[in-house]
Amino acid sequence: MSVDKESLQYIDYSVYEHQMDMTLSRDFWQSQLQGYNFEYQLSLPTDRQRLSNQQRSALASITQITFDDDVTTEFLKYASAQQVTPFQLGLATFYTFLFKLTYGQTDICISCLNANRYRNELENMIGMFVATLPYRIQLDCHWLFDELVKHVREKCLSILEHAHYPLQYILAESHLNPSNVSFLETMFDFIIVPPGSGELCFNDATLEDIS
Numbered sequence: 001m002s003v004d005k006e007s008l009q010y011i012d013y014s015v016y017e018h019q020m021d022m023t024l025s026r027d028f029w030q031s032q033l034q035g036y037n038f039e040y041q042l043s044l045p046t047d048r049q050r051l052s053n054q055q056r057s058a059l060a061s062i063t064q065i066t067f068d069d070d071v072t073t074e075f076l077k078y079a080s081a082q083q084v085t086p087f088q089l090g091l092a093t094f095y096t097f098l099f100k101l102t103y104g105q106t107d108i109c110i111s112c113l114n115a116n117r118y119r120n121e122l123e124n125m126i127g128m129f130v131a132t133l134p135y136r137i138q139l140d141c142h143w144l145f146d147e148l149v150k151h152v153r154e155k156c157l158s159i160l161e162h163a164h165y166p167l168q169y170i171l172a173e174s175h176l177n178p179s180n181v182s183f184l185e186t187m188f189d190f191i192i193v194p195p196g197s198g199e200l201c202f203n204d205a206t207l208e209d210i211s
Contacts, residue, residue: 040107095148104141
């Protein structure tokens, strides 16, 4: 297995990140979150009373919903017609779902994951780049769903330009404790698993699952 010593390494990225001028990104995130009440909790219809941080058990469960081929096909066709990615359409759908669950709350802020490999040199670099970021939207209850999708697309594209801004900076500038931030409690992600994902190739080496 050969390694190109001339290629960028993760330590190079770390140094570069600390040297970046993040003034524009800082201003962007301050503008995005201006006026948002970070103590505000989504009024989700849970089946039990919300516990304090000290009482939380850290136990969790997973509920899986499977969509049939017809729904999946229509989902992808709509995304293509609206010129949005499956992630963007899924996020718009999730906002709609939260709007209904909370009986019409319009100022919704949740978290999403970003790959954060915003330069070509970072695409194949080994290292942890994934960033968790707040995605806030202020819904208008008179919007058609097509309008919501358009707003979500614009929101996602603007965030991509500033996704390298670390979450810890956003929290620190808003004087927030990471252990008690409401938007981190609700997360959306959309994962596409391509065919052949059971194999991992790195230079001349191929790794396969063993059952």
